[in-house]
Amino acid sequence: MRNKIIESGKIAIMNTPTVVSNLISSISPAIKHFWQRSSLLSLYWFNIFTKHFKITILKLQLFLDFILKQLDKAIDMLATHPLLDRIESRLDDIIADCNRAKTSVQQSASYEKAILYVQLTRINKPIGILLLLWPTLIALWIAAQGIPDMSVLFVFVTGVFLMRSAGCAINDYADRHIDGKVKRTNQRPLATGRISEREALMVFASLSAMAFILVLFMNTLTILMSLIGVLLAISYPFMKRYHYLPQVHLGAAFGWSAPMAYTAQANEVTAVTWLLFLATVLWATAYDTMYAMVDYDDDIKIGVKSTAVLFGNQDKLIIGIIQALLILDLMLIGHRAELSGFYYLGVTGASLFAVYQQYLIKDREREHCFQAFLNNNWFGMVLFIGVILDYQFSGVT
Secondary structure, three states, X not given: OHHHHHHHHHHHHHHHHHHHHHHHHHHHHHHHHHHHHHHHHHHHHHHHHHHHHHHHHHHHHHHHHHHHHHHHHHHHHHHHOHHHHHHHHHHHHHHHHHHHHHHHHHXXXXXXXXXXXXXXXXXXXXXXHHHHHHHHHHHHHHHHOOOOOHHHHHHHHHHHHHHHHHHHHHHHHHOOOXXXXXXXXXXXXXXXXXXXXXXXXXXXXXXXXXXXXXXXXOOHHHHHHHHHHHHHHHHHHHHHHOOOOHHXXXXXXXXXXXXXXXHHHHOOOOHHHHHHHHHHHHHHHHHHHHHHHHOHHHHHHHOOOOHHHHHHHHHHHHHHHHHXXXXXXXXXXXXXXXXXXXXXXXXXXXXXXXXHHHHHOOOOOHHHHHHHHHHHHHHHHHHHHHHHHHHHHOOOO
């Protein structure tokens, strides 16, 4: 029995290729027929799709042509419509009226006087506002250890604008007999007589009064400190007649905004307060000496005193020393105020700007010295950004 089964298996294995061959032979015609039918059917539907697609595109094109023709007719109709002519005529009348009003205003005495007041207060040259603003904002942020009180921020930002403008007015009054002899300042309105001395004093008094009214909303200590600030602002312009350090005096006048802002926010005076004041004095002395280098030749001729005249050929070296002391002071501020990475990154950026300023003044050329002075805006900005970021992310790990 066993041998029969084995024999049957061998026979089946031997017949397998024949069976497979027969199976393939039997289904091949069916597969071939199915493939041919499928190909014909696919080709049929592809032709139908292509035909309908072309018809759809043609209809869409005809529709768009119709829309465009209707739009052309509408535009042509509007272009020739009397209403459009009336609207165009009315617009021309309005533009003409505006131009006449503008010309009338520009030719009026009030407008000309306003322009002169803008020039007197240097509102058209905001670099002084920015140089005063940065240390003020830095002091506010450090005193508040972050975003300061909005009312205090408003008072001091507005106060910076008012007092810098007032300082320009009193400065031009003090220099009214000097500015006409200096190339950079000989076209100032007070020097040319387009504004009277009385007007300049009135502008100074008005702006100072407005700033003082704002300070009255602060605490008592800040109000008392503001009196010193006014004295510094009034006295600074006259110092160039009496000593060679008017730039230091300007530094004190500008720097006084820092302890005032700190006190207004924190209602106390600390070591950081005076470090901020010292930093501003050093910074203003450095950049105003660069500014004085622009007028060096004129100042020598007319006998005006300045740190640029005092330092002489050592001006670049001494400015560099002052800048180094400033960076050291900024490091001490960071240490005492417990600031960290972003602040020191800001100090590093400011240091690079200080190096660039040294490069600009290396040949003592007027234009380059003035550019170095203007570059201090970036110096102050990166410091302030460093302070903001440090407090913003101080708790982030």
